[in-house]
Amino acid sequence: MEKLADKQIKTNYRPPKLSWRKDWLIKLISLFFAVFLWYFVAGEDRVDMNVKIPVEIVNMPRDLIISNQFKNILEVTVSGPRSLIREIARSDISRSIDLSNAKPGNMIIDNKPDSISFARGITVLRIQPSHTILLIDKLIQKNLPIKAVTKGKPPREYELKRIILTPDHINISGPQNIIDKHKILPTKPIDINGLDQEVTRQIYLNIPPEVINLIGSPSITARIIIKEKMVEKKINKLTITVIGLAKGKKAVLKPRVVELKVRIPMLVSKSTLKPRQLFTARVDVSKISASQHSAAVKITATQPRIIIEDVIPASVNVTIK
DSSP states (O other), rough: OOHHHHHHHHHHOOOOOOOOHHHHHHHHHHHHHHHHHHHHTTOEEEEEEEEEEEEEEEEOOOTEESSOOOEEEEEEEEEEEEHHHHHHHHHHEEEEEEEETTHHHHHHHEGGGGOOOTTTOEEEEEEEEEEEEEEEEEEEEEEEEOOOOEESSOOEEEEEEEEEEOOOOOOOOOOOOHTTTOOOOOBBOOEEOOEEEEEOEEBBOOOOOHHHHHHHEEEEEEEEEEEEEEEEEEEEEEEEESOOOOOOOOEESSSEEEEEEEEEEHHHHHHHOOOGGGGGEEEEEETOOSSEEEOEEEEEESSTTOOEEEEEEEEEEEEEO
C-alpha cells in the first residue's frame, strides 16, 4: 500500500520550468531604461546660463510702504542639465521676500542660493545683487494745495488778478519721509507775458520724480484772469444838471457842484478826454412838488469799466421857484 502511494506521488509531481529567456528579457529592458535615464540626468551635458528672476514682495503690512527704488530683478547664474535649464524660462520662479515682520527703517535681505526654489539638479553659482536693501516707511495721506507759478508780465496797462486752478488740491498717499517734505505742489511756470484778456490753459505740476511716482502727471486747468489796471481819481467841482423841471419854473440847487472819487481804467485815463468829460451829474426834479426838497444826485459814466466809489454830497437841496 505504501509503495502504491509513493508511486502515485512521484507520478503527480511536476518540477517548475525555469523561463530563463523571459527573465533575461525583462532584465535587459530594465537595464536599458536605467542607462537611458542616466544619460539624460547624469550623463546629459551640463551648461551654465544667466537667468533673470523677479523679486516678489509678500505680506507687506497695510500701514507700511517701501520708499526706495530697489532692483526687482535678480541676475542669477545657474548650472545644470540642459533640459532642466531650458525649463527655467517656462517656470514661474521668483525670489519671495516676506515682510510680515517689517518695521520702519532699513532692511538688508541676503539673496542666498536657497532663497530661490530651483528644480533638483540645478546649482546656483552666483546671484546679483547679493543683497536687497529696502527702506521701509510709514504710509500716510495728505491733501496738498496746488500753487500757480507764473513767468512774464502783462502789458503795463493790465494786471493779473488771479489764477483759478481746477483741481486746486491733490490727495497724495505715500511714504512719510517723502510727503512730509512738501507743503504745496507748484505748477510749471505759466507764461502770462503780453496777456491782455482772460484765457484758460492746461498746465502740469513741477514736482520731483519721487512725487511723480506717487501721483503721476495730472493735468490742471488754469483760468488766468487778466484785468485792466485801474487808476484812482478825484473829480472836483462837477456841475450838476437839473432835469424834469416844469415849464416856467426855476430850480435852485445848493450846492450846485459835487466831488467824485472814482477808479478809471489806465487806458481811459491816458486818453485825450478830460476827467470831467467822463461823467455827468444830474438831479431829477420832476417828482418834486414842494418848494424845497432834498434830491439824490445821479452820476453817469460816459466810458465803460469806470467805477464810482463815492459822491460828495450824495444829495443836494432843491428849491423850486
